Amino acid sequence: MRGVQVKVPKEINRVVIIDDGFVEGLLYRFGKQDLVVGVGGDSVKKVFEYNFTTRDGEFYEYTNGMNTVRYLFPEADDLPLVTDGKTGINYELLASLEPDLVIVRAGAYAFRAGSEEALDKALGTISSLGIPVFVLYGPTYQDNASVDRIADEIKLIGEIFDEQASANELADYLDGIITDIKTRTAGVPDAEKPRVMEFGLSSTARGEGGAGMAWGLDTIETHFIEDIANAKSPFTGTGAFVVISAEQMLALDPDVIILSTAQGYHPAKEIYTAPYYQNLQELTAVKNKQVFPLPWTPYNWAKRLEYPIEAMIIAKAAYPDKFTDIRVADWVLNFYKKVYKVDDKTAKELRSVQWLDWVEEENF
Structure with missing residues (x-):
């Protein structure tokens, strides 16, 4: 996909993956996770927790949050980490692992959008070590950020590991969900579209005098809102992680707020009850209890x-x-079963580690 022909070994017994769980998740589905001898993203190793205290002094704690791969493949915690994404690749360690193939996903934390120069340098260095390196380009590394080519990524990994049938089945299933959503929400006139905004609750933003973070029309976050859900984002700026004030947020006043997991996990209860969000209580979405957190997806670049x-x-x-016929609490269990080929017990545990138990509690 980078215009360079890569000779992928016919037999792959050792692979290093520089990604945040996408490729690792596919290998788990294929039953080939044991081929992974090194990783390049520490979100597949971490276990997260979060807590906050309400205005009334009630303490809420969220524990055991994980990347789904961390739960499904706990052995990943013991794998060598060739880069944590904050520093460069440890090439000496990488070479010592003697991989048959290195897979890099551009757009993941180690090589986020905008790091083209660092990516090119890293790929050249890996190749100079005599190690084949294959590159996937995630949504944020494309001209227009969208999920439209994720199916292609899945199929490429399926070809590499001789799992074409499983990869094609998965790609069709995921694409089918997006198509169904688009079909259900199609044809709504602009004047009737709900105003939906992805909002990042963030101590960093508060430290800079803001209320939270917004994502512009050129981001993958707004792609989900406008192109997939066919809603309307009230924030019409550009860029990601844009710090906005309480006054700006009150002026935007979305009908629905979607809480992203950038800058950490934040439940709806936090914006309703935390003392540092008292100045957002007049928001329409807050007053109407129309705030919905996304699943915990650490390093979801x-x-x-x-x-x-x-x-x-x-x-x-x-x-x-x-979507009255879809109860997400049940739907998501079926999703995990189809994607990862797990049983009902494991599916429920995946729902919990993604901090999605609220969909069951609120009958969403």
């Missing part, structure tokens, strides 16, 4: 296999009347 869950939550939040 390039979107992973769970991206249809995000799309479904956004679409149902925007148009509940068009």
Whole structure:
């Protein structure tokens, strides 16, 4: 996909993956996760927690949050980390692992959008070590950020590991969910579209005098809102992680707020009850209890296999009347079963580690 022909070994017994869980998740589905001998993203190793205290002094704690790959493949915690994404690749360690292939996903945390020069340098260095390196380009590394080519990425990995049938089945399933959402929400006149905004609750933003973070019309976040769910984003600026004030947020006044997991996980209860969000209580979405958190997806820079869950939550939040037949609490269990080929018990545990138990508690 980078215009360079790569000779992929016919037999792959050792692979290093520089990604945040997308490729690792595919290998789990294929039953080939044991081929992974090194990783390049520490979100597949971490276990997260979060807590906050309400205005009334109630303490809420969220524990055992994980990347789905961390739960499904706990052995990843013991794998060598060739880069944590904050520093460069440890090439000495990478070479010592003697991989048959290195797979890099551009757009993941280690090589986020805008790091083209660093990516090119890294690919050249890996190749100079005599190690074949294959590159996938995630949504944020494309001219127009969208999920339209994720199916192509899945199929490429399927070809590399001789799992074409499984890869094609998965790609069709994920594409089918997005198509269904678009079909359900099609044809709504602009004047009748709900105003839906992805909002990042963030201590960093508060430290800079803001209320939170917004994402512009040129981002993957707004692609989910406008192109998939067919809603309307009230924030019409550009760029990602844009710090906005409480006054700006009150002026935008969305009908529905989607809480992203950028800058950490934040539940709806936090914006309703935390003392530092007292100045947002007059928002229409807050007063009407129309705030919905996305699943916990740490380091979700390039979107992973769970991206249809995000799309479904956004679409149902925007148009509940068009999704009355879908109870996300049940739907998401079926999703995990189909994607990862797990049983009901494991599916429920995946729902919990993505901090999605609220969909069951609120009958969403």
